[in-house]
Amino acid sequence: MKEIVIISGKGGTGKSSICAAIAYLAKAELVVADCDVDAADLHLILHPENSKVQDFYSGVLAEIDPGKCSACGLCYQKCRFDAIEPFEGTYRVIDLECEGCGYCYYICPEDAISLIDQNVGKFLISDTRYGCSLVHAHLKIGADNSGKLVAKVKSEAKAIAKVQDKPYILADGSPGIGCPVIASLAGADYVILVTESSKSGLSDLKRVQELVAKFQIPSACIVNKADINPSVTNDIHKYLNKSKVQHLGDIPYADDFHKAIAMGRSLIEENEARWLPIFTEYWQTIKENI
Ligand code: SF4
Numbered sequence: 001m002k003e004i005v006i007i008s009g010k011g012g013t014g015k016s017s018i019c020a021a022i023a024y025l026a027k028a029e030l031v032v033a034d035c036d037v038d039a040a041d042l043h044l045i046l047h048p049e050n051s052k053v054q055d056f057y058s059g060v061l062a063e064i065d066p067g068k069c070s071a072c073g074l075c076y077q078k079c080r081f082d083a084i085e086p087f088e089g090t091y092r093v094i095d096l097e098c099e100g101c102g103y104c105y106y107i108c109p110e111d112a113i114s115l116i117d118q119n120v121g122k123f124l125i126s127d128t129r130y131g132c133s134l135v136h137a138h139l140k141i142g143a144d145n146s147g148k149l150v151a152k153v154k155s156e157a158k159a160i161a162k163v164q165d166k167p168y169i170l171a172d173g174s175p176g177i178g179c180p181v182i183a184s185l186a187g188a189d190y191v192i193l194v195t196e197s198s199k200s201g202l203s204d205l206k207r208v209q210e211l212v213a214k215f216q217i218p219s220a221c222i223v224n225k226a227d228i229n230p231s232v233t234n235d236i237h238k239y240l241n242k243s244k245v246q247h248l249g250d251i252p253y254a255d256d257f258h259k260a261i262a263m264g265r266s267l268i269e270e271n272e273a274r275w276l277p278i279f280t281e282y283w284q285t286i287k288e289n290i
């Protein structure tokens with residue numbers, strides 16, 4: 001089983017639209033994992049149904065039992081994150097400040113402090129209208145640990161691909177180079193970088209490709225909106241060549257991207273005559289090179 005991850009150095013490059021088009025085309029061969037857990041949107045196109053929902057716990061928060069607390073103030077003095085405050089004669093934890101380090105738990109002389117597992121979101125395993133399975137997630141607002149949730153989404157997708165005997169996992173990664181992207185890349189066999197023809201697009205492409213190179217994963221690139229700035233597109237081509245990143249192709253600016261998302265469709269469903277040949281060629285090249 002091979003894992004293909006689609007990422008971009010920045011948001012708004014068309015990464016998820018490209019992922020959905022490949023999912024539509026190769027639906028019989030893959031399980032889709034939406035690893036963009038901070039802003040998941042593949043469900044808008046794949047229309048998941050029959051979802052099996054599970055809570056996701058990660059990290060802990062301290063909690064003080066006022067019935068046991070003798071108000072000695074030790075935890076209040078020692079918490080280096082200022083996450084404990086006086087409250088109605090004893091003390092309480094300020095959830096948003098608590099880093100879950102557990103120091104207060106170990107020093108409390110009254111055993112009045114517990115460390116409670118944090119429910120940071122949900123992950124879902126769903127059927128889709130394409131027939132392939134989709135593993136996706138919702139992180140609670142303000143919740144941390146998106147890297148761990150990405151790792152969970154990927155491991156569930158792998159397990160399903162094994163059971164269903166699917167040769168590929170297609171993962172839609174997060175934009176940027178942070179922890180969720182690193183979690184998306186761990187264990188990947190092939191990376192598709194999506195960029196757009198702008199100076200910031202090129203700069204972010206370089207940053208994300210440096211990260212991919214550290215993982216020593218073969219990569220390929222699709223340049224979206226390639227006609228809006230031919231000079232920058234030329235610079236992108238030179239960079240790909242120098243960095244030994246395979247150039248999958250250029251896509252000119254197309255309204256179909258916005259229209260397809262608005263209608264909850266893939267690009268190929270939006271305009272088959274235009275997009276089917278393009279993505280058929282991309283998918284063949286990816287399979288040959290993975
Ligand atoms: S260390 Fe324990 S007993 Fe002391 S104030 Fe904190 S919770 Fe209360």
Ligand code: SF4
Nearest residue numbers: 079098099101102104
């Ligand atoms: S777990 Fe750590 S951060 Fe949270 S209240 Fe206790 S000492 Fe402070």
